[in-house]
Amino acid sequence: MLTPSVIPAIIPQSLAHLRACIGRLAGAAREIQIDIVDGIFVPEKSWPYLDGDRDANIAELAAAVPEDLSYELDLMVAGQSLDLSSWLAQNPGQVVLHVESFSDDAGLAQAITETHMYGRMVALALNNDTPLERLAPHLLDIDGVQCMGIAEIGAQGRSFDERVLNRIREIRSKYPELSIGVDGSVNEETIMRLKEAGANRFVVGSAVFDTPDPAQAYDALSKLVAL
DSSP, X not given: OOOOEEEEEEXXXXXXXXXXXXXXXXXXXSEEEEEEEXXXXXXXXXXXXXXXXXXXXXXXXXXXXXXXXXXXXXXXXXXXXXXXXXXXXXXXXXXXXXXXXXXXXXXXXXXXHHHXXXXXXXXXXXXXXXXXXXXXXXXXXXXXXXXXXXXXXXSSSOOOOTHHHHHHHHHHHHOTTSEEEEESSOSTTTHHHXXXXXXXXXXXXXXXXXXXXXXXXXXXXXXXXXX
16 A cells, blocks of 8 residues: 655745745655746746746756655656756656657656656646546656646645546556555645545645645645545
8 A cells, every 4th residue: 555645845036035935844844846847838837937047057956955854756847848868867766758848759768767767756737627547657767746736736725626536546446556645735625535545645735835834734744644
């Protein structure tokens, strides 16, 4: 049985903002997700696409994360502009690639191969409107999938998309051993429904960081999903 885990998600506005968010967790979490948004694949932007030298900023990422904290990168970046090697060089434990950001399966397959060549894990994210058949060519080469709990990705605090529950159930019924994460509108009201549908990884943004005590909020969600 796959062990459930809660992963706090940060959409950094700067490296200073990233460090501050990590600090607010006060060591409660062992793993975080860092959301990277380019303003092309989705309208919003995050660091390092907001200002300055993007490549130089990327090179500073690993030093901004404490050595005892594992992190994954959720790359909401258009495939044609994705400099994957620069991100992989920052030593993430896992990279999340969005299937819709690639124009064809060949480009996506190449990105998966490159990620594994760096010794990193890779998960594929897909929107609720995207046919599950997009996963089929890659299932033997990935470490998990990430379903979306919201209809429009790229920001936190959006309303829950009920369609994700059936999507998770369908994936779990077909692939009982596959790690299934869900990102978007994961909170105290939805997390147990998502678990019951078959998810085992719960990426949480505003339900942790839009609280007075993110560490306490993280602990509460972790205890809830462990029931």
